[in-house]
Amino acid sequence: MALVELRNVSKIYHLGGEEIRALDDLSLDIESGEFISIIGPSGSGKSTLMHILGCLDSPTKGTIQLDGTMIHNASSRELARIRNQKIGFVFQFFNLLPRLNVMQNVELPMVYAGAGSRERHERVMAALKLVGLENRSKHRPMQLSGGQQQRVAIARALVNNPRIVFADEPTGNLDSNTGEAILDLFRSLSTQGRTIALVTHDPEIAAVTPRRIEIRDGKIAIKVDPKLAGLDRVSARAVPAVASPY
Amino acid sequence: MNFFNSISIGFKEIWANKFRSALTMLGIVLGVSSLVAMSALVKGMENGMKEALVAIGGLEKVRVEEQEIPAAQRHLADQAIGLTVRDVYALQRSAPLIKLVTPEMRLGRFATVTRNGKSPDWANVTGTWPTAIEMNQHEIQYGRMFNEIDDEQARNVCVIGTGVRDQLFGTPEKGGKEDVVGEKIHINGQPFRIIGVFRRYESELDRKMREMEKDQPKETGGVQRRRGWGSGRGNNSWVYNMKNNTVYTPLNTMWLKLKSGGVGTNTVPDPRLAAMNIKVADIEVLEPALQQARNVMMHTHRGIEDFSFQTQENWSEGITQAIRNQRMSGGFISAISLLVGGIGIMNIMLASITERIREIGIRKAIGATFENVFIQILVESVVLAALGGILGLAASQGIVQLLTLLSPTENTPIITVPAMLLALGLSACVGVLAGLIPAFKAARLDPIQALRYE
Ligand SMILES: Nc1ncnc2c1ncn2[C@@H]1O[C@H](COP(=O)(O)OP(=O)(O)OP(=O)(O)O)[C@@H](O)[C@H]1O
Ligand SMILES: [Mg+2]
Numbered sequence: 001m002a003l004v005e006l007r008n009v010s011k012i013y014h015l016g017g018e019e020i021r022a023l024d025d026l027s028l029d030i031e032s033g034e035f036i037s038i039i040g041p042s043g044s045g046k047s048t049l050m051h052i053l054g055c056l057d058s059p060t061k062g063t064i065q066l067d068g069t070m071i072h073n074a075s076s077r078e079l080a081r082i083r084n085q086k087i088g089f090v091f092q093f094f095n096l097l098p099r100l101n102v103m104q105n106v107e108l109p110m111v112y113a114g115a116g117s118r119e120r121h122e123r124v125m126a127a128l129k130l131v132g133l134e135n136r137s138k139h140r141p142m143q144l145s146g147g148q149q150q151r152v153a154i155a156r157a158l159v160n161n162p163r164i165v166f167a168d169e170p171t172g173n174l175d176s177n178t179g180e181a182i183l184d185l186f187r188s189l190s191t192q193g194r195t196i197a198l199v200t201h202d203p204e205i206a207a208v209t210p211r212r213i214e215i216r217d218g219k220i221a222i223k224v225d226p227k228l229a230g231l232d233r234v235s236a237r238a239v240p241a242v243a244s245p246y
Numbered sequence: 247m248n249f250f251n252s253i254s255i256g257f258k259e260i261w262a263n264k265f266r267s268a269l270t271m272l273g274i275v276l277g278v279s280s281l282v283a284m285s286a287l288v289k290g291m292e293n294g295m296k297e298a299l300v301a302i303g304g305l306e307k308v309r310v311e312e313q314e315i316p317a318a319q320r321h322l323a324d325q326a327i328g329l330t331v332r333d334v335y336a337l338q339r340s341a342p343l344i345k346l347v348t349p350e351m352r353l354g355r356f357a358t359v360t361r362n363g364k365s366p367d368w369a370n371v372t373g374t375w376p377t378a379i380e381m382n383q384h385e386i387q388y389g390r391m392f393n394e395i396d397d398e399q400a401r402n403v404c405v406i407g408t409g410v411r412d413q414l415f416g417t418p419e420k421g422g423k424e425d426v427v428g429e430k431i432h433i434n435g436q437p438f439r440i441i442g443v444f445r446r447y448e449s450e451l452d453r454k455m456r457e458m459e460k461d462q463p464k465e466t467g468g469v470q471r472r473r474g475w476g477s478g479r480g481n482n483s484w485v486y487n488m489k490n491n492t493v494y495t496p497l498n499t500m501w502l503k504l505k506s507g508g509v510g511t512n513t514v515p516d517p518r519l520a521a522m523n524i525k526v527a528d529i530e531v532l533e534p535a536l537q538q539a540r541n542v543m544m545h546t547h548r549g550i551e552d553f554s555f556q557t558q559e560n561w562s563e564g565i566t567q568a569i570r571n572q573r574m575s576g577g578f579i580s581a582i583s584l585l586v587g588g589i590g591i592m593n594i595m596l597a598s599i600t601e602r603i604r605e606i607g608i609r610k611a612i613g614a615t616f617e618n619v620f621i622q623i624l625v626e627s628v629v630l631a632a633l634g635g636i637l638g639l640a641a642s643q644g645i646v647q648l649l650t651l652l653s654p655t656e657n658t659p660i661i662t663v664p665a666m667l668l669a670l671g672l673s674a675c676v677g678v679l680a681g682l683i684p685a686f687k688a689a690r691l692d693p694i695q696a697l698r699y700e
Contacts, residue, residue: 056611056693077615084613095608095697099262111251112613156612 001065002029003164003195004053009062009072011048011218022048023059024218030164030197035190037206038199040215046199049215050168053197054089055079067163084112088157090167090198094149096141096156102128103137106156113160127155131185147178154185158194165189167198171205183208252621256629259598270594271634273587274676277580278638278669283645284576285668286659288569294657295565297449298485302558303382305529306345308536309556310522310543319550326552329519331497333546333553337524340542343535345527348381350374351500352520353434359410359493361431366413369406371433371493372520373500381523382489389427389442396441397496400503404433405442409490434504438495447489451658532557580669587634588676595627595684606688607696620689627681628674635673639666 011023022045030036040046051057052064055071058079064072067086071079083089096105106127107120115123128134131151141149150170157165167186171179183205190196198209206212214221260267299305312328329349337347351373359369378384379391392403406426414431416422423429429440448456495504505516526535536555543553599606606619614622646659 051694054611056697080610080613080615080618083611089611091697095604095611097605097608099258108609109612112609112615112618160613 001068003032003034003067004028004030005063005065006053007063009052009059009064011045011052011057012060021218023052025062026215026219027062028213028220030195032163032195033193034195034197034211035186035209036197036211036213037209038197038213038215039201039203039206040221042201044215045218046215047168048218050166050197050199054087054166055083056089084109085160086163088154088160088162088165090150090153090157090165090170092169092172094141094146094153094173096149096152098141100140101137102133102139102141102144102152105141105152106137106159109156109160123159124155127159128152130158130189131155145178146174147181150174150178150182151185154182154189158189164195164197167196169199169201172201179205249625252625253629255622256626259626260630260633263598266594267630267633270590271587271630271637273583273590274631274634274673275587275638275641277583277585277587277676278635278673279641279645280576280583281580281669281672282639282642282661282665283649283659284572284580285665286642286646286661287649288573288576289660289662289665290657291565291569291572293660294449294451295562295569299558299562300383301447301485301489302561303523303525305558305562306526306532307381307558308524308526308532308539310524310539310553311520311556312518312552313554315550315552322550325548326550327518327547329522329553330517331519333519333543334522336542336546337522337539341524341535341538343526343531343538344524346377346381346523346525348375348378348523349497349519350378350521350523351497351505351518353500353504357434359414359431359433361414361429364414366410366491368491369410369493370488370491371495371500371504373495373497373504375497378494378523381525384489384492385445386442387445388425389440391442392494392496397498400496400498400501402436402438402499402503403441403496404431404438405444405492405494406431406440407444407490407492408446409487410493411443433493433495436503444490444492447486449483449486449657452483452486584672584676587631587673588680591627591630591677591680592683594630595623595681596687598626599623599684599688602688603691603696603699606691607693607699610691610693611697616689618689619691620685623685623688624678624681627684628677631673631677631680632670635670638669638673642666642669 006026006028009023009026010021013020013022024045026045026049038046038049048057052059053066055066055074059072062072063070066082069078069082071082074082097108100108103124106124110120110123125134125137128137131154133148133151133155136144136148136152141152144152150173154165154167154170157167170186171182174182179202186196186198187208198205200206310329310333315323315326331349334347334349337344353371357369357371359365359371372378375397376391376393379386384391386405387408389405391405392401396403411426412418412422415426415429418424426440426443431438431440501517524535524539526532536557539555544551547553606614609619609622642661646661649659
């Protein structure tokens with residue numbers, strides 16, 4: 001069983017009588033330890049997919065299994081617990097709480113998990129060290145650069161030691177050098193055995209990940225050969241998704 | 247997520263919006279401070295009333311006075327004998343529920359008490375029995391009360407209150423004689439010897455003020471102005487005033503010497519009493535005791551009801567009513583302020599969650615549950631209200647001090663712990679109620695929509 005299994009997932013919006021299929025009968029597996037990029041044009045449904053995978057949103061149709069739990073019909077309390085314990089989410093706009101300092105931002109998932117303050121302190125410092133910001137723990141987000149803020153967000157995503165990290169255009173709001181550094185951080189996390197799925201516009205970024213999926217109109221368009229990336233450690237098992245009825 | 251965390255988050259949130267929070271708290275501050283201050287005022291009134299009630303002889307004391315004969319018995323008017331000492335004896339004999347009976351005979355309006363040409367503004371000259379001291383809760387400071395022998399022999403002796411003494415001999419503070427036992431005075435022209443002086447009766451507050459003034463004597467020697475203790479200070483001062491202006495003589499002295507209408511007349515002096523005081527053993531049996539007394543007296547008065555019973559209840563009920571009114575209006579003002587304060591808090595909490603939709607979305611995205619968010623907002627609201635409540639308690643101390651300063655003649659307001667706890671509890675309740683709707687709205691937010699909110 002794969003870590004994540006999507007089967008025939010659709011997300012349909014109705015806008016003024018018009019039906020928008022943000023995701024259209026999409027199936028996808030992600031194995032534990034994979035580093036996967038999702039690429040596609042604007043409006044193709046990448047964010048929608050990320051949100052559904054990240055338990056922030058639920059599909060209109062289809063089933064999703066994540067680490068042994070069927071999340072498509074889980075209660076909102078159960079979803080909150082899964083978001084807290086099993087998923088780390090990194091956003092394009094960092095989404096840090098401006099009034100809390102770096103330390104408090106990173107420890108927030110642990111606070112909701114009910115961890116004690118000693119344990120929180122240790123693990124927050126470890127996570128900050130991992131992203132190279134251990135000496136900024138008392139700073140406010142506004143006192144940091146964009147790249148540093150994104151590192152804080154990554155530390156926050158990692159602090160509860162999740163099964164998988166989702167990142168929706170984590171470099172989209174950064175200049176190319178900074179973006180490169182963030183990407184390097186994801187790569188090193190991947191080599192440490194973390195499962196990472198990231199969304200990007202940028203084919204260059206997508207090229208560095210062992211596995212790449214392209215989405216168009218809510219469907220998986222291209223299955224990319226993992227050998228292109230020169231990394232065969234990871235198995236690419238994108239379920240044939242081009243099998244559309246027309 | 248533990249409780250203290252929620253509270254500290256609440257405090258941070260309030261601190262981050264200091265000015266706004268302070269304005270919001272104002273309603274609660276007003277509500278709580280008015281509640282505590284009002285209850286302190288009421289408590290002060292109650293204490294003053296209790297003091298005065300003791301001074302007047304307690305609720306167990308009932309006055310029997312003459313009254314106009316009922317219309318149906320008007321034709322018997324010439325047989326009506328009024329209150330006499332026979333009634334006193336009859337009650338002593340036949341009304342076992344009555345513990346004590348004392349007669350009171352008065353000189354009426356024309357009593358004059360003089361010493362060396364000086365006489366008091368007014369003196370309450372009463373002929374009575376030695377037991378009057380127990381009946382009216384008098385205490386002798388100098389000398390003694392007259393006894394039964396003094397009464398039997400109708401001696402010209404008297405016991406006076408400090409009010410009369412001060413007016414005849416000058417106040418001790420101004421060098422007047424304090425112990426005037428053995429001095430001579432004249433009552434309606436007849437010489438009387440003072441054999442006793444009562445203690446000075448005054449409220450707790452008056453005593454304190456008098457001692458304060460004694461410590462810093464005034465240098466003005468000009469016109470003597472009587473800013474006297476007990477002259478208009480507090481609404482119960484007349485009780486003490488009256489008691490201090492007492493002049494007691496034995497009943498027989500009053501009857502035979504003072505009532506005889508001058509020397510040499512052979513007519514029997516008017517034996518009528520101005521009033522009787524009766525005291526029941528226990529306030530619980532007041533009703534049956536009065537019934538008993540009425541039956542006995544209907545017998546001695548041959549069925550003519552020319553007397554009535556005056557309980558202290560009328561008087562104390564008047565004050566109780568005043569207290570109740572004060573409490574009601576105070577409660578009303580506080581309730582309105584708390585309501586307004588609650589609406590203010592709800593309003594600010596709604597504004598606050600609208601501002602923080604994104605924050606709430608982020609919190610939910612990283613694992614906050616409905617309960618987490620709900621409690622966070624509710625705690626913020628309660629902390630805001632409770633902080634207002636604590637400030638209100640502080641403000642109430644100031645208000646009470648200000649009130650005492652502005653009108654020192656009233657009963658000192660007393661802030662009680664239960665009133666403070668009640669006010670604080672109420673403000674916390676207001677916080678909970680005001681926070682419910684905003685907390686629910688915030689907790690129910692959909693994470694995706696909240697994150698997308700600009
Ligand atoms: N709440 C919504 N209501 C209606 N339509 C929506 C909603 N959210 C997304 N959509 C639609 O679903 C489609 C997919 O949107 P999505 O945000 O997933 O695209 P994306 O691939 O992330 O695009 P971008 O690269 O610009 O971020 C779009 O057509 C969008 O308009
Ligand atoms: Mg997107």
